[in-house]
Amino acid sequence: MKIGERLKRLRMANSLTQEELASRADLTKGFISQLENDATSPSIATLKDIVDVLGTSMQEFFSEEVDQDIVFGKDARVQATDDGDNVKVELLVPGAQNREMDPVLVTLDPGGEMDEQPIHEGEEFGFVISGKVQLRLDDKLYTVDKGECFYFSSDRKHAVKNVGKSAAKLLWVVTPPTFYY
Amino acid sequence: MKIGERLKRLRMANSLTQEELASRADLTKGFISQLENDATSPSIATLKDIVDVLGTSMQEFFSEEVDQDIVFGKDARVQATDDGDNVKVELLVPGAQNREMDPVLVTLDPGGEMDEQPIHEGEEFGFVISGKVQLRLDDKLYTVDKGECFYFSSDRKHAVKNVGKSAAKLLWVVTPPTFYY
DNA sequence: ACAAAAAGTTTAGTAATGGTATACTTCCTG
């Protein structure tokens, strides 16, 4: 059970120094170093303290351990709670909560519009597989045609609308995952 | 972090004695006793060995720790991969993989039929909320009307079909969870 | 380019505890 690398990544993700993590978890920075280099192993209670500081749970911490799927067939798609009649949002990688990115497939019927998404941290990437859509960022409008794509920071009000005559398909990737069900 | 009770429940669920568990995990029965009574605490490596023997993962073991949701609104439903045009299967308790039962809401359009499910261990319970359906177990047919319910062991080939004129809604509970997405 | 500080590593040492061996008790079952 080598957990050093995972701990280090987690600490980095929280942008903490070994020393800060140590002090918040009531440990010494030397010990943190040993842990990250797998020179020793924490007691369960201590590990709990550490993951608490790092904003996770034991469950989530050990979740990396199970082999995650690599390939997802069409049949793995999970339809998210619809946010409209003529909009379909399909999670392409179910369980992406534990990952870094959340890719979904959006299908917009003609005239269909995705509800405005709540603002959050992160970034978004979209690729238009078919059709033509209009992207609204704050108040600016962009037209994105089949084959084109977009990328923006999620801290802006954004919405998407199908302005073509046929259905539109969008591959959408959000980081970090927010498309919970 | 008291984990004794959880370990004991797990061991019981596997119908092992402390001694058997001990030998399979290369420990002593006395130590298992201490663990179950929280008189001591295992190292992470040892705990891993134990949960391995008990057929779980560290993730799953610690999953009991996080507070699970109690109430699920309509909007929490997750549509499972459809197994037919006129069939809708909605998971009522997303993430039920970690639970004991997996309740789903099945909507069958007139004439709609659920694909035959693969045989598995466990039991199934169904309650007809509206409409009238026909349940097929192996080759025997049963008619189940609105308000009626059924219960059977999953080790038989089974399928359900809407034989009424209007849509049918079924509340279906499977144990253990098999409705993965 | 060079201090100087910040971040990380190493090492030696110890108090704590993870784990064993064994004796004891409790609970079944015929």
Add this chain to the structure above:
DNA sequence: CAGGAAGTATACCATTACTAAACTTTTTGT
């Protein structure tokens, strides 16, 4: 009630989880 299987308690030790502090490496500002 005998005999055995399952579980508990205790004493003990070897391991190790964790600290303190010196050391090295990386980053930062001027």
